[in-house]
Each structure stands twice: as structure tokens, then as C-alpha cells.
Amino acid sequence: xxxxxxxxxxxxxxxxxxxTLLIIRSLSDLYLPTITADIVNIGIVESDTQxxxxxxxxxxxIAAFGSLCSIIASYLIAKTSNGFSEKLRDEVFTKVASFSxxxxxxxxxxxxxxxxxxxxxxxxxxxDFGLRMMVMAPIMSLGSVAMAFSKxxxxxxxxxxxxxxxxxxxxxxxxxxxxxxxxxxxxxxxxNLVLRxxxxxxxxxxxxNRDHSEKERFEDINKDYxxxxxxxxxxxxxxxxxxxxxxxxxxxSIVWFGGIRINLGYMQVGDLIAFIQYAMLVMTSVMAFTRVxxxxxxxxxxxxxxxxxLNTEAKIKxxxxxxxxxxxxxxxxxxDVTFSYPGAECPALHNISFSTGPGxxxxxxxGTGSGKSTLVNLILRFYDVDSGCILVNDIxxxxxxxxxxxKKIGYVPQKSSLFSGTISENIKYGNDNGNLDDIIQxxxxxxxxxxxxxxxxxxxxxxxxxxxxxxxxxxxxLAIARALxxxxxxxxxxxxxxxxxxxxxxxxxxxxxxxxxxSTVLVVSQRVNSVKEADQIIVLESGxxxxxxxxxxxxENNEIYQEIVSSQLTKEEIA
Ligand SMILES: Nc1ncnc2c1ncn2[C@@H]1O[C@H](COP(=O)(O)OP(=O)(O)OP(=O)(O)O)[C@@H](O)[C@H]1O
Numbered sequence: 122x123x124x125x126x127x128x129x130x131x132x133x134x135x136x137x138x139x140x141t142l143l144i145i146r147s148l149s150d151l152y153l154p155t156i157t158a159d160i161v162n163i164g165i166v167e168s169d170t171q172x173x174x175x176x177x178x179x180x181x182x183i184a185a186f187g188s189l190c191s192i193i194a195s196y197l198i199a200k201t202s203n204g205f206s207e208k209l210r211d212e213v214f215t216k217v218a219s220f221s222x223x224x225x226x227x228x229x230x231x232x233x234x235x236x237x238x239x240x241x242x243x244x245x246x247x248x249d250f251g252l253r254m255m256v257m258a259p260i261m262s263l264g265s266v267a268m269a270f271s272k273x274x275x276x277x278x279x280x281x282x283x284x285x286x287x288x289x290x291x292x293x294x295x296x297x298x299x300x301x302x303x304x305x306x307x308x309x310x311x312x313n314l315v316l317r318x319x320x321x322x323x324x325x326x327x328x329x330n331r332d333h334s335e336k337e338r339f340e341d342i343n344k345d346y347x348x349x350x351x352x353x354x355x356x357x358x359x360x361x362x363x364x365x366x367x368x369x370x371x372x373x374s375i376v377w378f379g380g381i382r383i384n385l386g387y388m389q390v391g392d393l394i395a396f397i398q399y400a401m402l403v404m405t406s407v408m409a410f411t412r413v414x415x416x417x418x419x420x421x422x423x424x425x426x427x428x429x430x431l432n433t434e435a436k437i438k439x440x441x442x443x444x445x446x447x448x449x450x451x452x453x454x455x456x457d458v459t460f461s462y463p464g465a466e467c468p469a470l471h472n473i474s475f476s477t478g479p480g481x482x483x484x485x486x487x488g489t490g491s492g493k494s495t496l497v498n499l500i501l502r503f504y505d506v507d508s509g510c511i512l513v514n515d516i517x518x519x520x521x522x523x524x525x526x527x528k529k530i531g532y533v534p535q536k537s538s539l540f541s542g543t544i545s546e547n548i549k550y551g552n553d554n555g556n557l558d559d560i561i562q563x564x565x566x567x568x569x570x571x572x573x574x575x576x577x578x579x580x581x582x583x584x585x586x587x588x589x590x591x592x593x594x595x596x597x598x599l600a601i602a603r604a605l606x607x608x609x610x611x612x613x614x615x616x617x618x619x620x621x622x623x624x625x626x627x628x629x630x631x632x633x634x635x636x637x638x639x640s641t642v643l644v645v646s647q648r649v650n651s652v653k654e655a656d657q658i659i660v661l662e663s664g665x666x667x668x669x670x671x672x673x674x675x676x677e678n679n680e681i682y683q684e685i686v687s688s689q690l691t692k693e694e695i696a
Pocket of ligand 1: 226465489
């Protein structure tokens with residue numbers, strides 16, 4: 122946790138001012154019981170009203186000044202803790218944004234969300250309370266003992282007995298509770314995961330009548346989380362009553378022995394009142410300190426989880442070498458590429474070799490799970506290859522920056538995602554410099570203009586979160602328009618025509634290929650009709666290339682392609 126707080130350096134001045142204010146506040150609180158003692162010993166015992174009024178006014182002034190310091194300190198603490206957590210959220214977000222898909226797979230989306238939100242809130246909470254207590258609790262407890270000592274040294278023996286007992290109780294309880302806090306945050310991750318899956322997959326859940334079982338799944342995890350939370354609270358809950366009991370016993374002893382000492386003439390009544398007030402201050406400081414110890418383990422578990430993100434280096438990083446300008450444009454070459462997902466038993470792609478260039482359409486076809494998406498994702502360097510290499514324009518993609526590599530590519534993923542905003546904003550997402558003409562042209566080619574014109578606001582129609590207010594096919598067409606507006610060297614269409622009807626599919630591909638004659642096009646598809654006219658068709662099976670050629674060649678000599686074709690086309694279509 123201390124490592125995390127290194128980032129507090131920029132708040133050194135507000136922290137120093139806060140600490141100074143809190144020291145003043147603590148000293149003023151420590152002084153008040155002594156004034157009370159003087160009022161009783163001198164003012165009341167000697168019936169000196171003038172003295173009582175004078176000291177009473179002094180007391181009010183000191184208390185008011187102490188409170189003012191406390192208010193300013195609270196403001197500075199809130200500013201520091203909120204500023205620090207905002208900075209931390211930014212750092213975590215920036216780090217997560219730099220992650221490759223490896224790290225996303227490693228942490229999981231739900232955990233990344235909890236770490237960026239709830240874990241950082243735990244840190245803010247410990248700062249809000251901890252900064253104050255770090256200064257006040259030691260000064261108040263040690264100062265109170267010292268002041269009590271000045272009032273009656275013999276009676277202070279009670280503190281010497283009580284404080285080690287208190288310390289041991291806190292230590293034992295903390296040791297028992299500590300391990301549960303890390304577990305609680307992990308369970309919160311699982312809770313978020315189920316919640317997220319339920320919200321995203323609500324249609325599937327409803328359609329499959331799984332509401333009941335999903336509810337049970339959520340309840341199980343929720344119960345697990347709350348039972349751990351109850352367990353921790355049960356352990357921690359014993360802390361306060363025990364501390365209060367011990368401190369009340371201490372006060373009874375003070376009153377008991379103090380009374381005896383007054384009778385014997387060793388102590389004045391005012392001093393005993395002050396002594397009791399100091400004992401109360403010790404008690405409240407110790408209780409506040411124990412509250413810090415209650416929040417601390419959870420914050421410490423959260424700090425570990427945040428540090429895990431901050432200390433993780435993205436597996437895919439840009440090389441520091443200066444980039445050489447491309448001599449060629451739109452050339453892609455796979456040289457004996459093998460790739461496995463982390464933890465997978467066998468490679469998703471084996472020894473893949475092929476090349477393509479501008480003006481060429483390369484189609485990738487194969488059964489589900491044969492590695493089609495993996496192959497095209499490797500071109501975008503979402504993952505790095507295990508062996509072999511991928512060259513774009515004759516340069517190994519590991520020797521170029523991810524930004525410049527992706528600038529050359531217009532990519533439409535299998536699952537199109539749109540962002541909340543207007544249709545034109547969503548298309549322009551592909552190219553900020555695109556003007557209205559570019560947007561219209563991209564939409565035309567993507568066969569999106571017709572449905573956009575039917576919308577009330579046209580290109581200014583608002584798309585709701587995740588594109589919920591448009592159909593799957595319309596979403597795919599907007600995603601295609603978003604790639605087209607980039608006018609890149611390379612297009613990658615990952616099975617993104619699947620939600621289109623036959624006519625739109627044909628129209629779209631015709632318009633698309635007309636507009637991309639200068640570019641390199643890679644089309645992933647499961648439909649033979651979508652790949653028939655490609656310049657080369659790569660047939661994938663279990664991550665291996667089992668055939669490369671044009672439709673007619675493969676139809677003649679490739680058994681797997683023949684199987685795919687005969688499962689989809691009629692005899693007339695094949696001929
Ligand atoms: N993030 C991942 N982590 C681990 N394994 C993965 C991951 N993504 C895909 N795989 C595995 O890699 C293999 C190839 O998957 P890929 O998505 O490339 O297939 P595909 O041919 O595109 O399938 P589909 O047509 O169904 O989209 C599959 O066995 C899949 O389970």
C-alpha cells in the first residue's frame with residue numbers, strides 16, 4: 122500500500138498544512154480538560170465567578186479555534202483524497218488501455234472494472250479517515266497520558282496496565298479478520314461478473330427461460346459475498362465493544378482510586394475530572410485508531426489489486442526503434458505463423474503461410490473454431506505470434522508501432538460495437554477528419570443510406586447505448602461504413618456480413634469491392650457465396666491451412682471446401 126501512496130508526493134504541501142492544523146486541533150483538545158480542572162479547583166472551590174467567566178470564555182475561544190482548524194483540515198483531506206483517487210483512476214485506466222488482449226484475458230473484464238472503481242474507493246476511504254487519525258490518534262493518546270501524568274502520576278499506572286491489554290485485543294482480532302478482506306474483493310469480482318453477464322445476455326436468458334437459474338446463480342454468489350462480509354464484521358464487531366468495556370473498566374478504576382486519593386488529600390476534585398476527561402480522550406483515540414485498523418486491511422487488499430494492474434507490463438509493446446517509411450503498401454505476408462492462446466493445450470493456428478497484396482481479395486473460410494478470427498486478429502497485433510512472423514509492407518509488425526500498423530487497417534469485427542452518439546459520429550469514429558461527403562459515401566457503399574434516410578433525424582439520429590435501437594444488420598452496415606471512411610490500405614471484414622439478407626449482402630460486396638480496388642481485402646466468412654469471387658480462398662481447419670486457391674480450383678481438388686460448398690449451395694449454384 123505504501124508503494125501506492127508514493128503518488129501522494131504532489132500533495133505534500135496540502136498534507137503538511139493538514140497535519141499542522143490537526144496538530145493544533147489535537148493540542149487544543151488536550152488543553153481543554155486542564156482548563157476545566159482550573160475552573161473547578163480555583164473558580165468553583167474558591168467561588169471566584171470572575172475567574173470562571175474568564176476561563177470559560179478562554180475555553181470557548183480555544184474550542185472554536187480547534188474546530189476551525191478541524192474544518193479546514195477536513196476540506197484539505199477531502200481535496201487530497203479525491204484528487205489522489207482521481208489520479209489513480211486515470212493511471213489505472215491508462216494502464217488498462219495499454220494492455221493487449223493477453224492481459225484482458227488474464228484479469229477478466231469484471232475484475233478490471235472492480236479494481237478501477239470499488240478498489241480505488243477503498244483507498245479514498247482509508248485516506249479520508251486515515252490521514253486524520255494518523256496525526257490525531259498518537260498525539261491525543263500519548264498527550265492525554267502525559268497530561269494525566271501531570272495531574273496525578275500514581276493514577277497513571279492504570280493506563281500502563283490498560284494500554285497493553287487494549288493493544289493485544291486489537292492485534293488478535295486484526296489477525297483473525299485480515300485474511301477475509303482479500304477474499305471479499307475477489308468475491309465482489311465474481312458478483313460483478315455474474316451481474317455483467319446477466320445484463321449483457323438478458324435476451325438469451327429470457328429466451329432460454331433461464332431467469333430462475335440465473336437468479337439462483339446470482340443469489341449463491343451474493344450469499345457467499347455477504348456471508349464472508351458478515352463473518353468479517355462479526356470478528357471486527359467484537360473489537361469496539363471490547364475496547365469500550367476495557368476503557369469503561371479503566372474509568373471506573375480511575376474514579377475509584379481517584380476518590381480514595383482525594384480523600385487522602387493527594388488529589389484535587391478538578392484534577393480528577395480532568396483525569397477522567399483525558400481517559401475519555403485516550404479511549405476515543407484508541408477507538409478511532411481501531412476503526413483505521415478495520416478499514417486498513419480491506420484497503421490494503423485493494424491496494425495490492427491496484428498495484429497488480431499498475432505493475433503488469435503489456436505483453437505487446439511498441440519497439441523504440443525509429444519507424445522506417447513503408448516502401449510498399451497493402452502487402453501482407455504470413456511466414457510459418459504458429460500461435461496459441463495463453464493456457465490453451467494446443468495452438469489455435471499452426472504453420473500458417475500465405476501472402477496477399479493490393480487489389481486482391483483474400484477470403485478465409487472454415488468451420489467454427491477453425492481459427493479464422495484468430496488469424497485476422499494477429500494482423501492487428503491483438504496478440505503476438507509464438508513463432509514465425511507477419512509482415513505488413515515487408516516489415517515485421519513487431520518492429521512497427523501499433524498505432525501506425527492499425528492506421529493502415531480498416532477492421533470490422535465479428536461483433537460490431539457502436540457507441541452512444543449520432544449515426545454520423547459513429548461513422549466518423551473511424552476517421553476524425555472525415556467530412557459529411559465522406560460519411561455519406563461510406564454509408565452508401567455500406568448500403569446503410571437507405572435505412573438512415575428512413576430515420577427521423579437521418580445522420581443525426583441518436584444511437585442508444587450499444588446500438589440497441591437498430592437491428593443487427595444495420596449495426597453491421599454502420600460498422601462497415603466506419604471502416605470504409607478510413608480509406609485504409611488493408612480491409613479486414615471478420616464475418617461481418619452474417620446478419621445481412623442475401624440481396625443486401627450481394628449489393629454490399631459489389632459496392633465494396635468496387636470501392637476497394639486499390640486496397641488489400643481480407644474477408645472472413647462461413648458463407649461460400651460471400652467468398653466465391655475472391656482472388657484466393659484460404660480454407661482453414663483446426664488452425665491449419667488445408668487449401669489455398671480460387672473457388673473453381675478448390676471445388677475441383679479440395680475435399681473440405683467441397684464439403685462446405687455442398688452443404689451450402691444447390692447443384693445449380695455450384696455449376
Ligand atoms: N481469447 C481466447 N482465449 C482462449 N482461446 C481462444 C480465445 N479466442 C479463441 N480461442 C480459441 O481459439 C480457437 C479459434 O478461435 P477463432 O475465434 O479464431 O475461430 P473462428 O474460426 O473465428 O470461429 P467462428 O467462426 O466461430 O468465429 C477456438 O478453439 C477458440 O476456442
